[in-house]
Amino acid sequence: MTRFAEQRSAVRPRRVTIAQWPGIRAPRLLRAGTETETLAGYHATLPGPVRARVSLEELAAAAEAIDLRGRGGAGFPFARKLRAVAEHAETGGPANVVANGEEGEPASAKDRFLLATRPHLVLDGLLLTADALGAARAVLYVSEPRLAGIAAAALAENGHAGRVEVFLAPAGYVSGEETSVTRALNGGPAKPVDKPPRPYQSGVDGRPTLVSNVETFAHLARAVRLGPNLIAWDGAPGSPGTTLVTVTPDVGGATLLEVPFGTPMRDVLGHAGVGAPRALLSGGFFGGFVPQESWAAPIGHRLMREARLSLGCAALLPLTESCPVATAADLLAYFDRENAHQCGACFNGTAAMARAVARLRDGEAADKDVEALARWSTSLVGRGACGTLDGAAGIVAGLLGVYGTLVREHLAGVCPLCAGDPHDPAETRFRITWGDLFEEGEPLTRLSRLRRTHESAR
Template sequence: MELTGETRLFTREPMDLAAELAAGTYGPVIRDDLIAEIEAAGLRGRGGAGFPAHVKWRAVAANPGPRVVVANGEEGEPASRKDRWLLTHRPHLVLDGLLLAARAVGAARAVVYLSHADTVAAVEAALAERPPAMPVDVHVVAPTYVAGEESAACRSIGGGPALPLAKPPRVCDAGVDGRPTLVSNVETLAHAAWIARHGAAAYRGQGTPGSPGTTLVTLSGAVAAPGVYEVPFGPTLAELFDVAGGFTGTPAGFVMGGWFGGLLGPRHTGLRVTYEDVRAAGSGLGCGAVTALAADQDPLAVAAEITAWYAAESAGQCGVCVRGTAAIRDAFAALRDGAASAKDRADLARWGETLPGRGACAFLDGAAGWARTVLTEFEGVTI
């Protein structure tokens, strides 16, 4: 597969208002039913879960107002840079998407939720350039992984701590200040703005029937030119990394979907980068970040490092998450050090199956995914 075709979001240089006007890409294009258009386009959220965007939009629109829309640019995923890149290079496209989403769901308030100084500066500069329209608030939060979870975002914007809440209620029913709230990743909103301008059929002109369109990816690790790229869905992992100059050696595996998707073995170079194919392989696309492990990297050492990060980043609200992430961390550390018992391996296998879905948010699921994928993918993992 040759990765050719138009880039819809990607630009080499940041685009201010003058650049967007010159390119003919500035300003929200109003469609009578944008929700129906993004449904026809098959747009999925780019924040991690890959949930059909129109479902969330419709759920918020169906609830009585006043409603709120939030552009979520709090990129706490260590392996991802695509949201920061988008906010600093195409802030007007994100703002167009935010205003279109507000109109589509009938929101009275719009908020951009950020955690990095460069994105705050870029968004505030873009807002200063735009003619008066619906007021947009910029809310800044300290960068943590869990701060990007949608209920944590709503809680922070409402004046509370940036920590997840148990569900129900979902934020589409009761989010910011108890109001129905649409929390949408900034890349999702940028694609929605593109769809409003060009239509669902054009959006489906790239990608696959099940995973249409293009997506931003962050490629890192054993790759010639790490960075953010825009690609259509459908290439193999090997073809994806060719966009960044190819592997710098034979990869030892792939950290998928940021640190949330676990670890796939080197046999997956032919895996197609679509939601359905990656899910069938036991992982997930998540935020679109993929790290290729170098040939000399020990998968157990990588798993021990990342699960230690999970234990440190836990919000500390759910006992099962605090205990579960710490136990997974300790078991992988023992495996890495050659000090594990048969019980450690059995426990990891069990936790990989039983812990997902137990916390207030999906954070624990990510740690459990490492237990499941490492033991499944690497035959050489022995006690």
């Protein structure tokens, strides 16, 4: 066993605790147990009989009433996307709808857990949308075979196996980007393409395509089934309801919570048992370092934007033992490995930033490295086909902006934290595996309408 493998096995498995936030008043989105909810169990959570269909206007109104914003990262208003797809479908033929359950973000566990435990809730949101749009195809896009099996079993149970396709994509950081999704569904590799056109204009089969995250569809189904008033029992003024948050520290277990909008980030960290970390990143690998004076910022898309922060996919990454410089090196190495190697600025720029920050971590950097990093952190922004390069540049900008003093100290030599860092450079310290969430060895359900993309397409 290598030194790194020994150290990694010492911190594995990284179990994920499902924590219940106190005081949520509406029926919860997050179930405590790891078993899969049955259709009867799902219906039992609803206050009335389930209407099979709602109109497009009713669906948009329900989404607007709870200010439903995408949970996949960008926080885009769902009703606006729905209307844009419907508008393009008037001329571009019937629309298609895709529920994005890829969860490429290593530090996030919410989508996989939600889909594994509440497949009927997610499928309800997907079916409501597909029917309201009169969609030609409704697709669930995942990369975890066990999730595909769970979804196929749920579809056999609810009688919609002929309506919803389950698509098994290759796993990867960029596989869940919306144009990767539509490209993979069109038979290509799961890699981003230049925009426009965006999927709402032309996506799967060249048709207007609504791609939304699986948690977004779950909140949509709740808005329709429970009603916006019940959802507004929780949350903040202008930001009703709750959202799923994964707290993934650099070492130790992670925590998955459902949190009312408006809850201070610091309280969420405290509830997850990491009340006083050394540093914090919000919004997953994309979001960047949060200055300490902003740790009390309220969770929410609009609320965090006001504080110049990003909720992203709602993964919070507190550092309890690691140095921010070593962490930035870890994330940049990850971006270097995981970018789609399509855009020169992205693969060359990310590799250069990763090398420079690794030199900084190892006490081998010179002033010119830091000057180059400062230049790249702005000049590379917007130069890739997808946002991955912006994410990498944002990590560098945050490191220099929030931890400028620490960076200067690293120029003077190796810091004790980095020297003792037990991290395996070939894998990010923040990854949550399926085995961290569920016991390994569960049998795969036989799939009905499952298609598998060719791994070589990656």
